[in-house]
Amino acid sequence: MSQGDERGYGGNEPGGHPDDAYSTLGGTRQTRTRLPGGDDGDGYGRRPARSSRSLIMVVGVVVLLIAAIAFANQGGGGGSDGASEKKSEAAGAGPTAATGTKPVQGKNGTIASGFAHDEQGAQSAAANYAVALGSAEMFDTDRRREITTAVYAPDVAAARQSDLDKVYSGGEFLASIGLNPDGAAPEGLVFISRSNPVGTKIEKFAGDSASVAVWYSALFGLAGEGSKNPVSESWYTNTFELRWINGDWKVTDFTQKDGPVPVGRDQAASPADEMADAVEQFGGFTYAR
Secondary structure, eight states, X not given: OOOSSOTTTTOSXXXXXXXXXXXXXXXXXXXXXXXXXXXXXXXXXXXXXXXXXXXXHHHHHHHHHHHHHHHHTOOOSSOOOHHHHHXXXXXXXXXXXXXXXXXXXXXXXXXXXXXXXXXXXXXXXXXXXXXXXXXXXXXXXXXXHHHHHHHBOHHHHHHHHHHHHHHHHOHHHHHHTXXXXXXXXXXXXXXXXXXXXXXXXXXXXXXXXXXXXXXXXXXXXXXXXXXXXXXXEEXXXXXXXXXXXXXXXXXXXXXXXEOOOOOOOOOOOOOHHHHHHXXXXXXXXXXXX
């Protein structure tokens, strides 16, 4: 992912450090009770008979219902079949709806690779590249160069390398976010920089080129006691320009804009040590539709 003025992705100005709705639907079920009725010759209400055959039928229906629910919840691990694909198409799957296609199996270092040569593959590539370019590993010289080589088109990567080195190695910039001159976090603190894609959409697609927008939240800051730059959340949309090169999607450029930003809930911020533990205990994802 390339970036002109965005935080943490290789822009010339690394600004924009990173700073939930619940609903339920309910209803009521009304039951009408029919009282024993109909007069017999003696004027007494007749008591309905319960036949063993009716009881057996009820039990049989319940058993079949349980079996159907169990079957539906099995969620087979195999690939999708034609029926499920047709169902997805008939439902008018949205841009970020699951298609049943398995995630990519290949990796270029720690970054997913081998994306499909179609719109879905382009979206998966863009989401994964957003994660890589927004990671704390971009502040490590060796890892940054590996990420750049894996994500960018070869000709772009070569040109970008020096620009990225200037941004991420700038003493003034690193000091402003609380990091040491080598990009490491001060002792006792944990540096957090994570991009968490919420969704993707195709802006343009033409065979070997694609433009994909990725909406994501970003966590950025230093976790730990005494941090002067605590971890905060912010929201961005990056639009990646991708080109199909040597059997995979590669970034040629990208732009960034703020938002859409949701309304924050009144949740209390977690203690610094809890946030630091979380980033070390919770791993990331490989994104694929």
